[in-house]
Amino acid sequence: MKKRVLITGAAGFLGSHLCDRFIAENFHVIGMDNLITGDLKNIEHLFKNEHFEFYNHDVTTFVHVPGNVDFILHFASPASPIDYLKIPIQTLKVGSLGTHNLLGLAKEKNARLLIASTSEVYGDPLVHPQSEDYYGNVNTIGPRGVYDEAKRFQESITMAYHRFHGLETRIARIFNTYGPRMRLNDGRVIPAFIGQALRGENLTVFGDGKQTRSFCYVDDQVEGLYRLLMSNYSDPVNIGNPDEITILDFAEEIIKLTGTDQKIVFKPLPKDDPLQREPDIKRAKEILGWSPKVNREEGMKLTFEYFKSLSKEELFKSEHKNFSKHNRS
Numbered sequence: 001m002k003k004r005v006l007i008t009g010a011a012g013f014l015g016s017h018l019c020d021r022f023i024a025e026n027f028h029v030i031g032m033d034n035l036i037t038g039d040l041k042n043i044e045h046l047f048k049n050e051h052f053e054f055y056n057h058d059v060t061t062f063v064h065v066p067g068n069v070d071f072i073l074h075f076a077s078p079a080s081p082i083d084y085l086k087i088p089i090q091t092l093k094v095g096s097l098g099t100h101n102l103l104g105l106a107k108e109k110n111a112r113l114l115i116a117s118t119s120e121v122y123g124d125p126l127v128h129p130q131s132e133d134y135y136g137n138v139n140t141i142g143p144r145g146v147y148d149e150a151k152r153f154q155e156s157i158t159m160a161y162h163r164f165h166g167l168e169t170r171i172a173r174i175f176n177t178y179g180p181r182m183r184l185n186d187g188r189v190i191p192a193f194i195g196q197a198l199r200g201e202n203l204t205v206f207g208d209g210k211q212t213r214s215f216c217y218v219d220d221q222v223e224g225l226y227r228l229l230m231s232n233y234s235d236p237v238n239i240g241n242p243d244e245i246t247i248l249d250f251a252e253e254i255i256k257l258t259g260t261d262q263k264i265v266f267k268p269l270p271k272d273d274p275l276q277r278e279p280d281i282k283r284a285k286e287i288l289g290w291s292p293k294v295n296r297e298e299g300m301k302l303t304f305e306y307f308k309s310l311s312k313e314e315l316f317k318s319e320h321k322n323f324s325k326h327n328r329s
Contacts, residue, residue, distance in 0.1 A: 002028040002051060004068055006111075008059050008102065009075035011038030013181050014116070014174075014221065018073060019043055021222050023052060030065060033076065034058040036090065037083050042181050059098035060090070069109040071229060074102050075116045077151075081144070081270070082187030088146035095150025096157070103161045106169075114170040114229045115158050117236060120148045121173060124274040129244075131280035132173065132236045142272045155236065162234055170228050175240025175279045179218030179299065180306035184314065189213065190300075193251060194307045197258040198315055207269030209248025214278045216241035217299035220292040227288040240279035241292040253296075257304055 005022050009015035010031030015038065022029045023046065031043060031054045046052040057063065059076050077094050078084040084091040099115060106113040122130045123138035138148045155171055162169040178190045185195060196203050216239070224239035245253075251264050284290045307315075
C-alpha cells in the first residue's frame with residue numbers, strides 16, 4: 001500500500017508544491033487547508049488524481065483523519081506580513097493550537113511530523129549569517145511578534161513531544177522562498193516588485209534598501225524539506241539559499257529582468273523588519289547532502305514567466321480575503 005502523508009496548508013504556495021512532490025514520489029496525499037490565504041487553484045490539477053484528497057478544515061480545531069497516516073507536514077500558517085498583521089490571533093493559534101492538534105494526531109497515528117518553522121525565529125539577528133545554534137533577537141510584543149513567537153513556540157512544543165513522548169519530529173527553518181504560485185499581492189518582496197513592474201508602477205523599497213535577503217527557489221526548498229523529512233535528524237535545520245543580496249540591488253535586478261524603466265521610491269522601514277538574512281547551511285549540507293542548485297537569475301526568469309501569464313484581472317486586483325471570522329480570540 002502507498003504511504004500516506006497529510007500536508008496542512010496544502011493550497012498555499014509551498015504546500016501545493018509539496019503535494020506535487022509527494023504525488024510524484026508515489027504517496028497518497030491528504031491535503032488540508034481552511035483557505036484563509038490558500039487558493040484551490042494551486043491544487044485543482046490534483047483533484048482528479050485518485051491518490052489525492054482534500055479537506056477544507058482549520059487545524060486550530062480538532063483534526064481527524066481516517067485511516068493510517070505515515071507522515072505529517074505542518075505548513076498551515078500565514079507567512080507574509082500583510083497576512084499575519086491582519087490576522088494576528090489566528091496566526092498565533094495556528095502555530096500553537098494547530099501544532100498541538102497535529103502533534104496529537106502524529107502521536108495517535110505513530111506518524112513522523114515535520115513542522116515549517118522560519119528564519120523569523122532569529123528576529124533581527126545580531127549574528128551573521130544565521131546558524132541553527134543562534135537563539136535570535138525577537139521583540140515578543142512587537143507587531144511581527146505574532147508570527148515570530150508562534151513559530152518559536154511551535155518549535156518548543158514539537159521538541160517537547162519529541163523528548164517526552166519519543167515522537168519522530170523534524171524542524172525546518174525556512175528562509176525566503178520564491179517561485180510560481182506565490183500570491184501576487186501578499187506583500188512579500190518578490191511578488192511585490194514583479195507586480196509593480198508589470199503594472200508600470202514605481203518599485204517600493206522600505207528603509208534605505210541596504211537590508212539583505214537570501215532567496216531560495218521553490219524546487220530547491222522542496223528538495224531540502226523532503227530530505228529532512230526522510231532523515232533521522234530531529235534538531236532544527238536551515239533550508240535556504242545563502243546567496244545574499246541587498247533589497248536595493250534586487251530592485252535593480254527586477255527592473256532589468258522585466259525590461260521596465262520604473263523608478264525606485266523609498267518608504268519608512270516597518271518596525272522590527274530584519275536588516276540581515278542569510279542562512280548558514282552547513283548542517284543541511286552535512287546531514288542532508290543538500291544545497292540549492294537553482295541560481296537567482298534562473299529562478300527569477302521562471303518566476304517572472306509565471307507572473308506574466310496571469311490575467312490583467314489578477315494583476316490589478318487587490319487582496320479581498322475576508323479575515324474577520326478567523327480573527328476571534
